Amino acid sequence: MSAPIVVGIDGSVHAWRALDWAADQAIRRRLPLRLVHGAQFLMHGGRIPEDVLVHLIAEREDLLAEARQYALKIHPELRIDTSLAPGDPGHALVAESEQAALVAVGSRGVGGFEGLLFGSVGLYVSAHARCPVLVVSRSAPFPAEAPGEIVLGLEGRVGEDRLLQWAFAEAESRGARILALHAVGGDFPSPRTRVVEDMELSAALAGVRGEHPDVPVDQMISDRTAARALVEASEHAALVVVGARHRHAPSGIALGRVNHAVLHHAACPVVVVPPRD
Structure with a gap:
C-alpha cells in the first residue's frame, strides 16, 4: 500500500484547516489519507472507570468519523482510514511518520480535546518526524485559493x-x-x-x-x-x-x-x- 498522508485531528479549528491541506495533498499525489487522534487516556492501564472509558472512546471515534465525512464531502474519491492512537498526540504522529509520505498538523491550536498546541505538538512533530511535516495555521487559505x-x-x-x-x-x-x-x-x-x-x-x-x-x-x-x-x-x-x-x-x-x-x-x-x- 502507498505511504499515506497523515493528519492530526484534535477537534480544533486549526486541525480542520490542516485537514483541508492534507486532503489536497492526498488528491494531487494520489495517496491515501489517514486521520489520527492521539489520546492519553488509552494508556491509563484501567484507571478510568469502564463507563467513562467507553464514553471517551466513542467521543473520539465520532470526531474522527466527522473529519472523515468532511474530507469525503469535498473529495469523494479519497481513500481514508482513521486511527485512535494511545499516548501523546505528538508521539503518535511521529510514530505514524515512519510509514507516511507527509504528516500535517495545525499550528497554534487552542482548545479541542488535547489542544494541538503549536508550541508543543507542532514543534515536536516538526523536529522528530521521519517524513516531511506540513504545519498549517488557521489563517491559511483553502488550498485552491x-x-x-x-x-x-x-x-x-x-x-x-x-x-x-x-x-x-x-x-x-x-x-x-x-x-x-x-x-x-x-x-x-x-x-x-x-x-x-x-x-x-x-x-x-x-x-x-x-x-x-x-x-x-x-x-x-x-x-x-x-x-x-x-x-x-x-x-x-x-x-x-x-x-x-x-x-x-x-x-x-x-x-x-x-x-x-x-x-x-x-x-x-x-x-x-x-x-x-
Whole structure:
C-alpha cells in the first residue's frame, strides 16, 4: 500500500484547516489519507472507570468519523482510514511518520480535546518526524485559493537534495513557480560577492531544475536574515519549504532558530523537510 498522508485531528479549528491541506495533498499525489487522534487516556492501564472509558472512546471515534465525512464531502474519491492512537498526540504522529509520505498538523491550536498546541505538538512533530511535516495555521487559505508560488529556503549546504526534490515535485503538482531564496544576513562587501552567491545558488538548483524543466524558477539572494526574508516572502506564497538538520543526540532533528521563527510567523503553511537518513 502507498505511504499515506497523515493528519492530526484534535477537534480544533486549526486541525480542520490542516485537514483541508492534507486532503489536497492526498488528491494531487494520489495517496491515501489517514486521520489520527492521539489520546492519553488509552494508556491509563484501567484507571478510568469502564463507563467513562467507553464514553471517551466513542467521543473520539465520532470526531474522527466527522473529519472523515468532511474530507469525503469535498473529495469523494479519497481513500481514508482513521486511527485512535494511545499516548501523546505528538508521539503518535511521529510514530505514524515512519510509514507516511507527509504528516500535517495545525499550528497554534487552542482548545479541542488535547489542544494541538503549536508550541508543543507542532514543534515536536516538526523536529522528530521521519517524513516531511506540513504545519498549517488557521489563517491559511483553502488550498485552491493559495498563490501560485512556493518559497524554497536554501542554506547552500550539502544534504539539501531531499528538500529540493520535495519542493520541485510540489511545485510541479500545483503548476506553481519556485522562488529559491538564500539569505546572507548582512550587506554584501562587494557586487562580486552577490554574483558569486547567485552562481552558487544556480549550481545548487541545476540538477533538480533539469529533472523538472516545466517548473519556473526565480532566484533571490537577500541581505536580510534568513528568518526575516522567508517570513516576508511567505506573504505571497502557497508554501514555505525549509530543511532541518540531523542532530546527533536523542532529540533527533535540529530545527534551528530560523525554522522556529518561520513556523511561528509565516503567513502561509510551512513544510519542514528532514534530511535523508
